[in-house]
Amino acid sequence: MTDQPWETWIRQECDPREAFAEPEALDDLLVLDVSQESVAGMICTSFLAELGAEVIKVEPPGGDPARAWGPPGFTHQGEGLAYLAEGRNKYCVTLNLEVAEGREAFRQLARRADAVVEAYRPGQMDAWGIGYRQLSTENPRLIYVAISAHGQYGPRAAEAMREHDLTSQAASGLTFITGEPENDDAGPLGVPTKAGPWLAGYAGGAWAAFGLLGALHHRHETGRGQMVDVTPAEGLMRYLEYTLLWYHVDGRIRERIGYYDLAVFPYTFVRVKDGWAFIAGYTDPNFRALCRIMDRPDLTEDPRFSSTSARVRPENERVLREEIEIWSMLYTSEEILEKVMADPGPGVVIFGRVETPVEVLSRENWWERACFQRISDPVYGDLTLQMPVWRMTGTPPRIRWACRPPGYHNTYVYQKYFAWSPNHLATLRSQGVI
Amino acid sequence: MPAESYFDWTANLFDLARISGKPEALKGIRVLDLSLIIFGPATADYLGEMGAEVIRVEMPGGGDVMRIVAPEGQFWKNVSPAFFAQNHSKYHVAIDLHKPQGQDLIRQLAAKSDVLVENYRGGTLERKWGIGYRQLREINPRLIYVANTGFGQWGPFIRRASYDGLAQAVSGFTAVSGFPGRPPLKMGIYIGDYFGACLSALGVLAALHYRDRTGRGQFLEVAQCEALLRAMDWTWVYAGLTGKNRSQHGNRDPSVSPSGIYACRDGFVALVAGSDEEFRGLCRAMGRDVLLADPRFATRAARAEESHAEALDSQIASWVRGMTRLEAEAVARKYGFAAAAVATAKDHYEDPHLRARGSVWEMEDPVYGKMVEHGPAPKLSGTPLRYKWAAKPVGFHNQYVLGRILGLSPDRIEELERQRVIGRWADRKGPKPPDDWTPGQGEIR
Numbered sequence: 001m002t003d004q005p006w007e008t009w010i011r012q013e014c015d016p017r018e019a020f021a022e023p024e025a026l027d028d029l030l031v032l033d034v035s036q037e038s039v040a041g042m043i044c045t046s047f048l049a050e051l052g053a054e055v056i057k058v059e060p061p062g063g064d065p066a067r068a069w070g071p072p073g074f075t076h077q078g079e080g081l082a083y084l085a086e087g088r089n090k091y092c093v094t095l096n097l098e099v100a101e102g103r104e105a106f107r108q109l110a111r112r113a114d115a116v117v118e119a120y121r122p123g124q125m126d127a128w129g130i131g132y133r134q135l136s137t138e139n140p141r142l143i144y145v146a147i148s149a150h151g152q153y154g155p156r157a158a159e160a161m162r163e164h165d166l167t168s169q170a171a172s173g174l175t176f177i178t179g180e181p182e183n184d185d186a187g188p189l190g191v192p193t194k195a196g197p198w199l200a201g202y203a204g205g206a207w208a209a210f211g212l213l214g215a216l217h218h219r220h221e222t223g224r225g226q227m228v229d230v231t232p233a234e235g236l237m238r239y240l241e242y243t244l245l246w247y248h249v250d251g252r253i254r255e256r257i258g259y260y261d262l263a264v265f266p267y268t269f270v271r272v273k274d275g276w277a278f279i280a281g282y283t284d285p286n287f288r289a290l291c292r293i294m295d296r297p298d299l300t301e302d303p304r305f306s307s308t309s310a311r312v313r314p315e316n317e318r319v320l321r322e323e324i325e326i327w328s329m330l331y332t333s334e335e336i337l338e339k340v341m342a343d344p345g346p347g348v349v350i351f352g353r354v355e356t357p358v359e360v361l362s363r364e365n366w367w368e369r370a371c372f373q374r375i376s377d378p379v380y381g382d383l384t385l386q387m388p389v390w391r392m393t394g395t396p397p398r399i400r401w402a403c404r405p406p407g408y409h410n411t412y413v414y415q416k417y418f419a420w421s422p423n424h425l426a427t428l429r430s431q432g433v434i
Numbered sequence: 435m436p437a438e439s440y441f442d443w444t445a446n447l448f449d450l451a452r453i454s455g456k457p458e459a460l461k462g463i464r465v466l467d468l469s470l471i472i473f474g475p476a477t478a479d480y481l482g483e484m485g486a487e488v489i490r491v492e493m494p495g496g497g498d499v500m501r502i503v504a505p506e507g508q509f510w511k512n513v514s515p516a517f518f519a520q521n522h523s524k525y526h527v528a529i530d531l532h533k534p535q536g537q538d539l540i541r542q543l544a545a546k547s548d549v550l551v552e553n554y555r556g557g558t559l560e561r562k563w564g565i566g567y568r569q570l571r572e573i574n575p576r577l578i579y580v581a582n583t584g585f586g587q588w589g590p591f592i593r594r595a596s597y598d599g600l601a602q603a604v605s606g607f608t609a610v611s612g613f614p615g616r617p618p619l620k621m622g623i624y625i626g627d628y629f630g631a632c633l634s635a636l637g638v639l640a641a642l643h644y645r646d647r648t649g650r651g652q653f654l655e656v657a658q659c660e661a662l663l664r665a666m667d668w669t670w671v672y673a674g675l676t677g678k679n680r681s682q683h684g685n686r687d688p689s690v691s692p693s694g695i696y697a698c699r700d701g702f703v704a705l706v707a708g709s710d711e712e713f714r715g716l717c718r719a720m721g722r723d724v725l726l727a728d729p730r731f732a733t734r735a736a737r738a739e740e741s742h743a744e745a746l747d748s749q750i751a752s753w754v755r756g757m758t759r760l761e762a763e764a765v766a767r768k769y770g771f772a773a774a775a776v777a778t779a780k781d782h783y784e785d786p787h788l789r790a791r792g793s794v795w796e797m798e799d800p801v802y803g804k805m806v807e808h809g810p811a812p813k814l815s816g817t818p819l820r821y822k823w824a825a826k827p828v829g830f831h832n833q834y835v836l837g838r839i840l841g842l843s844p845d846r847i848e849e850l851e852r853q854r855v856i857g858r859w860a861d862r863k864g865p866k867p868p869d870d871w872t873p874g875q876g877e878i879r
Contacts, residue, residue, distance in 0.1 A: 007557060007588045010567075013653070023644070047636065051640045069668075071668065133443060153447070162772050164772050166693050171704075193613070197669065198667050210635055220646045239623055239628035241624075243779050244794065249515065252779075278600050352604040353603065358673055361670070365590040366663065368590060371660050385671065390656060395652065
């Protein structure tokens, strides 16, 4: 049973390259994704689609405006890059919800669906007669996920502000505590700073999928569906650890402190000969290991650094980081990593270069782990995509295709669910229904 | 008869006051939490918010090191305030995993659990203590075993230790964030831990759905670095097509313009007016209709060009500077574009909207008293997520877990204590209760 080393065995059991031979966790589910201009909506249904759900992306005839998103002035075969990255496994149909026939078709699909994911301003779907209120009467098993800036209830729910990742990051509280403090060094750039990627969108999408799957388990036990209300801002907010408790207990407003840390040190960025790197050794044994590697035994004796609590005093963090940097700037990150890995212990130093995306893509580790794959897509050509994150022995996730243009699956989906012929589709198209 | 307005209906449907009367989505699911620090306990915590019964196992005496990892080294009621955020509503038991009898207790608990969470280096539980996945699935084939690590269970990097900060660095997340020419941006929270834990919890629920259909458990893992890789949207597609690195854009979202974070009289506000409609609204609000005729800003694509975006940026910055954050938000509402104050802890604490939604969650814990924290993120109408109590000292629920869940007799439990297989808190800050705690207070009888 345990003859093979764990590492060997688990790699075989979870080999992403063998995923297609295994069952899929969610392949009994039909999910209708009508989210528009929503990173969180896109991400939520990407996760579900990776895990096997049949996700039908329902877009207006002109397509989801989110398809234009990506680096400015750069598209690939008419598509912005965001959707190329996150269109995975989704069936794409067009349907005009602004006309009665479109809404009726959606209503019929929703009767058969397990879940709906939408990101319209709160009340829009309800006004169209296809909100949770209406759909649940015809399909009590439906799980209806609504994503928005302020949520479906509460004093601000009716504000109708469009949700954006940037405003969600700001509202979450994370932005206020991230960035360089206002000082001479940073000048006008000492401001609250956003994460580069769409972090609120990914957090919101993850929580939306989590909420949906929790509701699904409840439905398994009881037969009942329900509504799931998610805002990306609150999604990130949940990650803010003790930020609110601190204020409650002490009236302390947590501030941004650049690359220092409130609770653990060293745990920071330092310059190295060839750029920047992250370095940490905050427990006593780990700090001693760092001092050993740096050949600075004096630092362990120094009362400013000789205990975990001393090390997190702001004035001591400044000095200690500079002391580490005197050493780290003498070496490349490769050289330091070698020293770190060669140290016999006790204690361990955590170290890694701040890598650019191109550098990351050159690291064999991520390709062996199948975090990336170069997919040859019949529509969009060769694409480098980030792969699903979970490794599972029973139901590994997978990417079947990268992305499809709007309406690509009209013929298939409408034939399958409505027995609409291509001729009928042509009529509907001319009427602006699809 | 007119239908109830949408917002009256939602207010009713999600009414916070009625949560206690509503069932929990993961009722009957038991999670055995063997993990430490953040990236592990948070996964178990999120499942607990959904209603799972979470048993938190720590070493007797000191317990989880997170109990003493405190902001500015300051404790609150004898524990780090940082310990609470990923340890709600758990049943705390302290078992010495180094002892064969301790390992046996774990096996007994695993036999009765649905999910096990651990974040040790790959293979540790199997090799050191005989309680890894390969052993436990023999006892309980329905077990869903989730392992969270920095670099994963296999692969060239698994010998490297990892923290969230390292994950930010090696994933490229740091390199695509912040302002060009400045030192690396360190996220204000351990994003690799919390977001990674969230993805892990999501994976568990997918596995649970499969088990609902088939009766089969499985093993799954999430690597923290890979969680951040996954979250970098179009970075990889771009690098693959161009061979280039995504640039740092500071506080602008490059895919939508105008967008940015601007200083106000009383703080900062984020503003986005990306669609043509929102942009028109912004121009009217600024009293600068002339911008509508400017070809640099005529379309989404034109506005997104670097130099055009920068030109807009400086106009907006000078316009916003004279306003308060609330005024900026009000103007945005009036003219139909997006603005959000860069919120502080105080803003959240005083926000009636967040309180009405349970995103600012106030509760009275029997040991720690009144606490206010950020509440569960997804709001479910039928089975709302909730916190029941705060984290507890080491081994606080030993009697309950071993007596009620494992069915051990009081004599047997005493014997295990004498043999130091189980234990309670050491008498020092971190593992021990508050100074004003009286024995019995908050305990489950």
